[in-house]
Amino acid sequence: MFTRNLILKTSSLKPVERMVRSSAIFRPLVSRFIAGDSLEESLKACQTVLEKGIKVTLDYLGENTATEAEALAAKATYIQMLDRIATVPAFAAFTKNPPAGKIQADPLNISIKLTQCGLDQGEAFAEANYREVLSVAAKHGNFVRLDMEASDYTERTLAMIERVWPEYTNTGTVLQSYLYRTDDDLERMIAIGARVRIVKGAYLEPAAVAFPDKAKVDDAYVRQAKRLLTAGFYPAIATQDETIINELNTFVRKESIEKSSFEFQMLYGIRRDLQEGLVAEGYNVRVYVPFGDSWYPYFTRRLAERPANMMFMAKSLFKG
Numbered sequence: 001m002f003t004r005n006l007i008l009k010t011s012s013l014k015p016v017e018r019m020v021r022s023s024a025i026f027r028p029l030v031s032r033f034i035a036g037d038s039l040e041e042s043l044k045a046c047q048t049v050l051e052k053g054i055k056v057t058l059d060y061l062g063e064n065t066a067t068e069a070e071a072l073a074a075k076a077t078y079i080q081m082l083d084r085i086a087t088v089p090a091f092a093a094f095t096k097n098p099p100a101g102k103i104q105a106d107p108l109n110i111s112i113k114l115t116q117c118g119l120d121q122g123e124a125f126a127e128a129n130y131r132e133v134l135s136v137a138a139k140h141g142n143f144v145r146l147d148m149e150a151s152d153y154t155e156r157t158l159a160m161i162e163r164v165w166p167e168y169t170n171t172g173t174v175l176q177s178y179l180y181r182t183d184d185d186l187e188r189m190i191a192i193g194a195r196v197r198i199v200k201g202a203y204l205e206p207a208a209v210a211f212p213d214k215a216k217v218d219d220a221y222v223r224q225a226k227r228l229l230t231a232g233f234y235p236a237i238a239t240q241d242e243t244i245i246n247e248l249n250t251f252v253r254k255e256s257i258e259k260s261s262f263e264f265q266m267l268y269g270i271r272r273d274l275q276e277g278l279v280a281e282g283y284n285v286r287v288y289v290p291f292g293d294s295w296y297p298y299f300t301r302r303l304a305e306r307p308a309n310m311m312f313m314a315k316s317l318f319k320g
């Protein structure tokens with residue numbers, strides 16, 4: 001956790017950001033995690049993923065818009081993504097013949113951020129943008145997930161889901177096991193039947209709100225994932241932690257939980273072997289595919305998760 005926090009702090013310094021953005025040395029690592037600058041480039045990457053029997057959630061990179069105009073432009077891109085996804089053959093085939101039952105494992109949906117919808121410019125403004133995106137998604141039979149951001153936004157994100165519910169049930173959010181509050185939040189989302197993606201948490205948080213100790217985060221993660229597997233609505237178990245995945249799969253078998261009632265999620269460019277292995281065992285797997293040129297904050301969170309990524313970069317820097 002110390003190294004992770006150090007990387008997050010250092011990378012937030014402007015000179016470091018300028019250096020990483022302008023240096024060609026970082027490009028190979030950036031393109032490992034980011035599917036391209038444009039929607040069309042990212043859809044090519046999605047196609048490769050879909051062909052392996054893996055589902056996708058597409059993310060237009062960017063967060064914390066500085067003006068209303070920026071937020072409106074992001075909303076327009078979200079809508080463009082939904083319109084374009086509706087023409088992707090795998091998605092069109094799914095909406096034409098949705099599988100029976102109430103669980104709809106859509107092959108290609110989107111993940112968005114409330115601060116990219118303009119939350120810093122005003123809650124009512126962000127809500128109006130979010131509702132517009134949800135209404136376009138509903139028209140196409142698609143699903144929109146609100147990613148979870150830093151803890152300043154947790155309550156506002158959950159309250160937003162509760163406000164649009166049940167007018168829009170084609171949405172859900174993410175809960176982070178590193179936050180002390182998450183057991184309670186989990187019950188809030190289970191109570192309304194919203195889809196939850198459970199993650200460990202990727203932001204720099206103070207000990208006042210989040211476990212500083214990784215072992216405690218892992219314990220909370222397993223407990224909360226099990227709760228979702230038994231009581232949640234089509235939960236997403238989002239982790240690359242193989243030990244945890246194995247433990248949860250043992251739990252699924254023991255409790256006779258249907259494999260179709262949940263999905264695993266992983267990030268683009270990480271543990272492809274694990275993604276494909278789970279598909280081969282009959283599990284639903286979805287990959288989070290980010291695109292766009294505002295990749296810096298997302299990229300630094302990926303570096304912080306695995307110091308080996310940082311070492312790889314440092315070595316390239318000295319070699320160069």
Ligand SMILES: Cc1cc2nc3c(=O)[nH]c(=O)nc-3n(C[C@H](O)[C@H](O)[C@H](O)COP(=O)(O)OP(=O)(O)OC[C@H]3O[C@@H](n4cnc5c(N)ncnc54)[C@H](O)[C@@H]3O)c2cc1C
Pocket residue numbers: 146147148149174176197199200201202203238239240241242265266267270271287288301302303305306309
């Ligand atoms: C689909 C998806 C969506 C997410 N959405 C959010 C969100 O909305 N909000 C949020 O705060 N966080 C989000 N996260 C990030 C999450 O909070 C964690 O930071 C991230 O998943 C790393 O934790 P881990 O569970 O994989 O476990 P860790 O204990 O961090 O990692 C376990 C193992 O996975 C591999 N691994 C993990 N990360 C990397 C990496 N960057 N590069 C290479 N290998 C790696 C390594 O082998 C590592 O040992 C999301 C994660 C996923 C998979």
